Amino acid sequence: xxxxxxxxxxxxxxxxxxxxxxxxxxxxxxxxxxxxxxxxxxxxxxxxxxxxxxxxxxxxxxxxxxxxxxxxxxxxxxxxxxxxxxxxxxxxxxxxxxxxxxxxxxxxxxxxxxxxxxxxxxxxxxxxxxxxxxxxxxxxxxxxxxxxxxxxxxxxxxxxxxxxxxxxxxxxxxxxxxxxxxxxxxxxxxxxxxxxxxxxxxxxxxxxxxxxxxxxxxxxxxxxxxxxxxxxxxxxx
Amino acid sequence: xxxxxxxxxxxxxxxxxxxxxxxxxxxxxxxxxxxxxxxxxxxxxxxxxxxxxxxxxxxxxxxxxxxxxxxxxxxxxxxxxxxxxxxxxxxxxxxxxxxxxxxxxxxxxxxxxxxxxxxxxxxxxxxxxxxxxxxxxxxxxxxxxxxxxxxxxxxxxxxxxxxxxxxxxxxxxxxxxxxxxxxxxxxxxxxxxxxxxxxxxxxxxxxxxxxxxxxxxxxxxxxxxxxxxxxxxxxxxxxxxxxxxxxxxxxxxxxxxxxxxxxxxxxxxxxxxxxxxxxxxxxxxxxxxx
Numbered sequence: 117x118x119x120x121x122x123x124x125x126x127x128x129x130x131x132x133x134x135x136x137x138x139x140x141x142x143x144x145x146x147x148x149x150x151x152x153x154x155x156x157x158x159x160x161x162x163x164x165x166x167x168x169x170x171x172x173x174x175x176x177x178x179x180x181x182x183x184x185x186x187x188x189x190x191x192x193x194x195x196x197x198x199x200x201x202x203x204x205x206x207x208x209x210x211x212x213x214x215x216x217x218x219x220x221x222x223x224x225x226x227x228x229x230x231x232x233x234x235x236x237x238x239x240x241x242x243x244x245x246x247x248x249x250x251x252x253x254x255x256x257x258x259x260x261x262x263x264x265x266x267x268x269x270x271x272x273x274x275x276x277x278x279x280x281x282x283x284x285x286x287x288x289x290x291x292x293x294x295x296x297x298x299x300x301x302x303x304x305x306x307x308x309x310x311x312x313x314x315x316x317x318x319x320x321x322x323x324x325x326x327x328x329x330x331x332x333x334x335x336x337x338x339x340x341x342x343x344x345x346x347x348x349x350x351x352x353x
Numbered sequence: 354x355x356x357x358x359x360x361x362x363x364x365x366x367x368x369x370x371x372x373x374x375x376x377x378x379x380x381x382x383x384x385x386x387x388x389x390x391x392x393x394x395x396x397x398x399x400x401x402x403x404x405x406x407x408x409x410x411x412x413x414x415x416x417x418x419x420x421x422x423x424x425x426x427x428x429x430x431x432x433x434x435x436x437x438x439x440x441x442x443x444x445x446x447x448x449x450x451x452x453x454x455x456x457x458x459x460x461x462x463x464x465x466x467x468x469x470x471x472x473x474x475x476x477x478x479x480x481x482x483x484x485x486x487x488x489x490x491x492x493x494x495x496x497x498x499x500x501x502x503x504x505x506x507x508x509x510x511x512x513x514x515x516x517x518x519x520x521x522x523x524x525x526x527x528x529x530x531x532x533x534x535x536x537x538x539x540x541x542x543x544x545x546x547x548x549x550x551x552x553x554x555x556x557x558x559x560x561x562x563x564x565x566x567x568x569x570x571x572x573x574x575x576x577x578x579x580x581x582x583x584x585x586x587x588x589x590x591x592x593x594x595x596x597x598x599x600x601x602x603x604x605x606x607x608x609x610x611x612x613x614x615x616x617x618x619x620x621x622x623x624x625x626x627x628x629x630x631x632x633x634x635x636x637x638x639x640x641x642x643x
Binding site for chain 2: 164165166185186187190191196198202204205206207211214215216218219263267
């Protein structure tokens with residue numbers, strides 16, 4: 117479904133991605149794990165078109181999307197739920213959801229999806245008219261996820277969805293992402309919380325300093341010695 | 354007391370046009386981070402356009418105002434595409450210098466085309482003022498007041514109720530995330546500059562016929578627009594509206610009770626006072642728009 121080939125990205129002179137390749141198949145849950153600054157977020161930003169790549173190729177559903185703008189990417193069905201939630205703080209919950217459906221012309225379908233996310237997150241329904249900046253961190257994450265759902269994506273990319281949230285909320289967020297995947301949406305998730313990510317995913321890539329150093333199924337990577345030592349705290353959880 | 358009532362009426366009329374001027378400038382700065390020194394020239398452009406269309410082409414006065422607003426909108430879009438779009442990503446000082454250049458070109462262009470002699474516009478309103486008790490006000494001013502209020506309300510609805518307005522606010526709050534939602538940021542910038550420019554042109558088209566139209570009228574309008582925006586807080590439409598009325602109030606009271614020679618100085622006194630005591634503006638709750 118999504119193919120990334122030899123992707124290179126630079127911030128000024130710093131090469132953040134040094135030619136990474138990965139692929140996500142239809143219906144799969146793929147995790148991209150690695151330490152802070154390894155290039156996980158950069159990968160997602162390059163895929164979603166907010167960052168332009170210096171070299172390499174991106175393709176989605178068989179079509180080249182390397183030079184597509186962010187607008188074209190979301191139009192093709194790739195939603196990016198950004199790191200740190202990034203809800204629009206001075207807009208209401210409803211308006212944030214409207215922004216998620218920005219490119220969709222079908223009013224009836226939008227309202228259906230709005231009811232669907234309110235069904236998933238009753239707390240958001242209670243706060244429809246409240247501005248997003250006044251929500252708690254967990255509620256903001258729910259809103260950010262809902263906003264992405266509103267674009268009816270084929271592929272949803274999550275960037276550090278557990279970041280800065282209380283442990284019980286983290287569990288909820290992972291449950292939600294698991295449900296999204298079970299409902300048939302393909303998922304690419306970036307996480308520092310390697311153990312949870314590996315446990316949930318079908319396939320995972322480990323990125324270190326802009327290079328993919330390992331890949332395999334979730335179980336394979338959980339059993340990998342390097343990953344156990346460097347990312348799972350050396351103990352057998 | 355009667356004198357005071359008269360000042361209040363004058364303040365409302367002047368304030369409504371000042372609010373238009375301020376809303377245009379605050380939108381452009383809030384969303385695009387462009388310090389638009391050419392804003393007053395769009396105001397002068399609107400005034401000259403009414404003169405051109407109603408006096409030289411002989412079109413209906415009300416229609417002329419509408420045409421001037423549309424022309425201001427188109428000129429704004431053109432300025433954005435030709436002067437600002439190539440400079441995207443440049444720092445704020447660079448675009449400020451570009452807009453100062455645009456101001457100089459536009460002002461001298463007006464002088465070249467229309468000459469330095471002030472023009473006046475005949476209006477279809479009766480010469481005799483409307484007198485209520487001891488307060489008198491020209492029919493033209495009454496029209497200006499209600500037309501301005503209608504335009505302020507329209508801008509408010511556009512920003513808060515329409516899809517374009519939502520996209521503008523989203524872009525203001527978080528440009529990258531707005532583009533992730535599919536917002537065409539280039540289009541939003543063009544629409545913002547066009548809207549801000551059309552509001553300035555509207556203020557000029559409405560206020561021009563009240564006074565006289567001259568190439569220098571843009572200078573003082575720019576400075577007043579900055580005073581209003583600093584007063585109301587950058588990026589706040591509500592703040593710009595209230596700021597417009599407050600500046601008009603200060604001018605009226607200053608001119609009426611201190612000295613009419615200091616009318617235009619009031620705006621600068623306000624800027625100095627606000628910058629000294631509340632540099633974020635009187636109404637800014639951090640930075641927001643809407």
